Amino acid sequence: MTVSIDRPRKLGIAAGGGPLPLAVAEAALAAGREIFIVGVRGAAGPAIERYPHGWVRVGAMGRFLRLFKQAGCDDVVIIGPMTRPTLRDILPDFQGLLLLPRFIKRMKTGDDALLRGVVEFLEENGIRVIGAETVLPSLLASEGLLSKAAPSPSQEADIDAAIRAAQEIGARDIGQGAVVCRGSVLALEDVKGTDAMLGRVAAMPAEGRGSEVARDGVLVKLPKPAQERRVDLPTIGVRTVERAAEAGLAGIAVEAGGAIVADAEGVARKADELGLFVLGFPHSRTHGARS
Template identity: 75%
Template sequence: MSSPASRPRKLGIAAGGGPLPLAVADAARAAGRDVFIVGVRGAAGPDIARYPHGWVRVGAMGRFLKLFKQAGCEDIVIIGPMNRPRLGDIVPDFRGLLLLPRFIRRLKTGDDALLRGVVEFLEENGLKVVGVETFLPQLLAREGLLTIRAPSASQEKDIDIAIAAARDLGARDAGQGAVARKGEIIALEDVRGTDVMLAELAAARAPGNLERDGVLVKLPKPEQERRVDRPTIGVRTVENAAAAGLAGIAVEADGAIVNDAEDVVRRANELGLFVLGFPHSRTIGPKP
């Protein structure tokens, strides 16, 4: 019989949408960990019922903590997309009411400030927040060219222009992505996310225009709480970039998540886009 000291720490998963919460749960269970999932209503899918689980509404911070504590969780992973809540959508419980002024200040500052507040709240109450890479290290973008197609010399310059713009955007906690084409920034990500930004570019594209140029760059914000939020791309990002007429996507190696990397590379090759992982050192330079 294992002693408490040798028993693997029980993992709690705060689940937003998408497939990653269950992917983390499966990896943790394969590593011998017990798992309990708390799904955020309106974001997490019903498939979390594969594991012991509970549900919480946005703002019910007391129940959020209570569910993890009652389940005996010690480590917490916060994973999966969730729409940025509007103040009118937050329905706090008593604990949430006490914390509401603190979170309203952070909500007005930016997404990363809000997530740091959630991390602080959990760790102040004895839980340890860990990153998704603890269980799924293969999700992190690797350095180098991932696809058959490579960026041209002019597209390499566009990557550097977009890196600088995304770095400036992130310093203001305003977004993680930028698009550059022919030496100019043509789009910046905002709270609506990358998909909306690319959809707007696609809508503005002239009918019949088959030219493919320009690059999407995504990189972490300078002070980003990487344990709970990293820029992410997936197959849909590749397809949306193609629809927007872009030539490729570049992300920071070890800083961004590539969801379903094999499918991302396959789809990018089918559509004739490049996908590149650049080193963190490339993000250091003068602002535009």
């Protein structure tokens, strides 16, 4: 009698930059899953070469699909930051040329529309796209404080104002974050990302953004209203805490279950070291903040 043993589905990882692709790879391996990483040139780092891997340039959609198919991947996680390409950056292969009109249209709409196009392309070709949190659940922000510090009542009001501002730009597929201080919107995230936004805040006069002595203002990141939540969830990490401190902010707030925290223990340590709060607020708060 032959006994069939269900093997875990082989996992493909479409890797952008940062440590998250490697964290997902290690979690999958620890769970007994085979993996194959496809690194996007110009975004993924050389550390992916420690694992079974291949490389793909932006626009080479045929090779992108073929690498996962040849490796026998059933599921794919798309993880890690990548600079949004311009048309000049894209070097399509034959499959990419066929898809170019579709992707040009999506590029004009926004980042989330572009990523939804990548998801659709993979799933049209028999590969299931899954969220990174299904492999590594601890990546998702939990509800409550990660830090010893907590927001004051006025900072709670700034969080609500920043939620509203982030929802407005998210509805237009522009960005996922906003900085608010004492009721005033100081900056909104655009295609340049969170670091660039915090850099703009850091360059403002101290009276407009708090100071080393008395921090004030908050950074909020949350998913866009129509976000494809399997890819490109808002992400914070230790560097985000450092940049928020450089900008004179009092803290960071993200939607619990709707954001990724890279290295939560490290984020908590750095926040306590620098005197910032890091808060995960419930999804229900994003509805209350609209009023």
